[in-house]
Amino acid sequence: MNFPPGRRRGKLCCTFGPLSRQLGKCFQRKGGSVNASVTSKLCGFLVGLTSVTGVAGQLTAQESLSSPVPSLNFYGMPGLIDTPSGLALPDGELVATISHFAGMTRYQFSAQIHPRIAGGFRYSQIDNFNSAGFETYYDRSFDLRFTLVKEGGGLPEITLGLQDFIGTGIYGAEYVVATKTLSPQLIVSGGLGWGRLGSSGQFSGWGERPRLTPDRVAQGGEPNLDSLFRGDVGVFGGIEWRPQDNLAVKVEYSSDEYDLESGDLGIFDRSSPFNFGVEYEPSPGVQLGAYYLYGSEFGLRLTFAFNPAEPSVGGSLEAGPPPILPRPSRTVSPDAYGTGWSESESTKTEFREQLATELVNLRLEMEALELSPQQATLYLRNTGYMAQAQAMGRAARLMARYLPSSIEVFTIVPVKAGLALPSFTFSRTDLENLEIAPDGAEAILAAARISENAIQPSAGAYPEDVYPRFIWRLGPYARTSLFDPDNPFRIDLGVELGAGWEISRGLILSGALRKKVVGNLDESTRESNSTLPHVRSDFALYDQNADPGIENLTAEYFFQPAQNFYGRMSVGYLEQMYAGVSSEILWAPYDSRIALGAELNYVQQRDFDGGFGLLDYEVVTGHASLYYKFNDDFYGQVDAGQYLAGDIGATFTLERVFANGWRVGAFATFTDVSADEFGEGSFDKGIKLSVPLGWFTGQDIPSVEPFTIRPLQRDGGARLNVSNRLYGLVGDSQKYRVEEQWGRFWR
Amino acid sequence: MTRKRTGLALATALVLSLVGCGNEPVDTTTNSLILDAGGALFSILKRTPEQNFSLTRAQLAGINTPLLWIEVPATESSGSALAVAQNQDAVTWVTANAATLITKNDVIFGTRGLGPDLLTAETEQSTAAIQRRTASRYPKTYRFLDGDETIRKERYFCEMEIDGAETRTILEIRHNTTRFRESCYALKGVREFRNQYWVGADGTIWESSQWISPQAGYLRFQRLIR
Secondary structure (H helix, E strand, O other), rough: OOOOOOOOOOOOOOOHHHHHHHHHHHHHHHHHOOHHOOOOOHHHHHOOOOOOOOHHHHHOOOOOOOOOOOOOOOOEEEEEOEEEOOOOOOOEEEEEEEEEEEOOOEEEEEEEEEEEEEEEEEEEEEEEOOEOOOEEEEEEEEEEEEEEEEEEEEOEEEEEEEEEEOOOOOOOOEEEEEEEEEEOOEEEEEEEEEHHHHHOOOOOOOOOOOOOOHHHHHHOOOOOOHOOOOOEEEEEEEEEEEEEEEEEEEEEEEEOOHHHHHHOOOOOOOOOEEEEEEEEEEEHHHHHHHHEEEOOOEEEEEEEEEOOOOOOOOOOOOOOOOOOOOOOOHHHHHHHHOOOOHOOHHHHHHHHHHHHHHHHHHHOOOEEEEEEEEEEEEEEOOOOOOOHHHHHHHHHHHHHHHHOHHHHHHHHEEEEOOOOOOOOEEHHHHHHHHHHOOOOHHHHHHHOHHHHHHHOOOOOOOOOOOOEEEEEEEEEEEEEEEEEEEEEEEEEEEEEEEEEEEEEEEEEEEEEEEEEEEEEEOOOOOOOOOOOOOOOHHHHHHHOOOOOEEEEEEEEEEEOOOOEEEEEEEEEOOOEEEEEEEEEEEEOOOOOEEEEEEEEEEEEEOOOOOOEEEEEEEEEEEEEEEEEEEEOOOEEEEEEEEOOOOOEEEEEEEEEOOOOOOEEEEEEEEEEOOOHOOOOOEEEEEEEEOOOHHHHHHOOOOOOOOOEEEEOOOOOOOOOOOOOOOHHHHHHHOHHHHHHHHHHHOO | HHHHHHHHHHHHHHHHHHEEEEEEOOOOOOOHHHHHHHHHHHHHHHOOOOOOOOHHHHOOOOOOOOOOEEEHHHHOOOEEEEEEEEEEEEEEEEEEEEEEEEOOOEEEEEEEOOOOOOOHHHOOHHHHHHOOOOOEEEEEEEEEEEEOOOHHHHHHHEEEEEEEEEEEEOOOEEEEEEEEEEEEEEEOOOEEEEEEEEEEEEOEEEEEEEEEEEOOOOEEEEEOOO
């Protein structure tokens, strides 16, 4: 017997969970003489329709909805073995690859963020480096690929690639490569390479390119943008033969001489430019390969590829929504449409409390409910669903079920942190008809009236326990520290106790206390050698000493000064390293590509022990921000202002936001801090990834915090890490986002 | 070393046991995911034997609400479903694990909670052909929710034909039915499927096999109680 995924605390009713109440009420409404014994009989023998999982694996080739993923190379990009190919990954594809040979291991993550643009991040480990002060050398690098020509009509697929173009340059290479799929079994590639891929030097190109030596590597280099496409040119290419769908044999000629590893350091012996390999795909998206490289070494590769647009569970496994029970016909029972109920405050309160309870069963919360004879306005907190449309659709169903028949107009105002977001107004008749119309979702959107006029509810419209409200929560947390050469992966696991006091609309006091249970973050002995104020680079000291530590303790106030304007004030211990005051204002109209914001903070650095103490360092930071929505799923952001170390500059972010909650993006910050002052890495950059855990399980879990991966945490370009920045609260309620998830309204 | 390991195990147990503590009315953390995953793991490890359930007509005595027996062969899952609501001609059926099926005159309009669900299907023409008991041809559009939340429309051209009389036994009761066959062909691509309806003299569909989505394939149901 499969119990439904009820997450309502302590409620595991009979067999239906959230729907059991509806079932009971349904029998009563129908006036049937169903007594308790019959109901229990029903409950007793109803056998679970077990949830459909793993159906995707049963797709036949004909039924398959996904495009095939080309095989990847040792650099985590489409390619042969150690050289790239011209093929692009399917749009939106995310790939994780681990490859290893001759003591060199590469961990990489690549994303086809656009049909023609792919980016990748690599963390490499070279054992037995034994030079320039490194026994094992760790390196971080970024790649970028542009598909210039798509395959078709006789043309091959041609891609231009930049490998390791803003790292230390140990894998630095540029290339142009063309790949032609002669038949489903035979794929041929050939290309020209510069840098590492030009080291075989079939042609001498133009310009100078400094040779990579162990000492240059140790210096930690600068972005080598001015040496792109300079120096010798090499030719590489190969053949991929696929005797069957999930098997491939590859032969390639590599133009990478491995001068550094094979010549200077003697890590392995490159005695031949030919590489051979065999690959197997045990299941869609998983690639395994075994290779013989450079005449002397064996190598292995493992790849996981998946596409956010194609979840393996095939869709949502959440319980179905409560069906709409239409009102009795007006001619048959005109009394049902009477408005006498609206004259009594106590009756209104009863309806309000009942609807509030039913909403919680569906993981939604009522902020307020205004009732009048013909109209009801629900102020809804979407706590349970990733898509605002789904929250509104389910709330509308409950309103149609539980509110008196005389109410014809429903308005739903989404609320976040007390901010009233653009509202949707539906007619009840439309809801009753369109629930069962084939084009129901499109039609209800067309029929809805949207308003940006944020009217706050009257005092009497709030249910009993909304304000003031005290909540607490205890749960696990994980904090990681990546890429320290002494130990590239460190993690702490512990418990976090959080508490919040919502005093009134928009006014929240909250705090969180963390206690580490197990972990190795405190093993870091690395001291910051930054010449800038140590605004972020002393993170190891915080990790070591703040145990237990106050993560944050703040008073926040959210307000709406005018239509489409949102404001925030935060005071207190704002984040792990800073305390002070933060203020922000955002202008974000519903139907606009642009949003503008400004933030001003005054903060003082916190003591390392996670307590109430403060250090001497104080700074004013602030930014003006421009948010822009490009076509499709792309969002850009520019923040210009003063950073924590007093440096002035701007941060550029580009993100792809999928409708199902996945987010992949990259950012870079350029300030008046010179590359020398910044130190290793030269400027702040990184990638952001948001993984909606519900995508894996088919259950809906509202947004997860984005995970930011920085190759290095230094002091230049550092922004305050204050919670609840306004665009994050308001962005999901804007037109493009709401409408792209609208298919969920009737879900 | 053993001490450290025991300490680690205890600590992990402590952390996991605290998952889900709090007084929020709606859990907004990932605690639930951890609990679900833990529960799933636990049940796999516990290896509860498959419940071999056999239903008899006698057990249904005294029950007056419409009841279906549903099977989805592609996933080897089955269960019963109860009618819980009616909106005009659409009936909503609920299964024990809260998945729902919406039918209009017993032609499947939509499913929720199966995973690869059917969002909506046009059923008017299919119903009309069955009610008029004539062969006919008509377009039929199916809508699905993509992995990226877009509504994907698939248009089919369908042909309803009458195969002839057939007796079906549904849980010890024999029904004289007419079998209808609805063959549908995709307007774009090569997909095709065949729905079957066993219709009683009064127009009740006692048994049916209907295609619901590319990944789930067919859904068969039998009407245990009208």
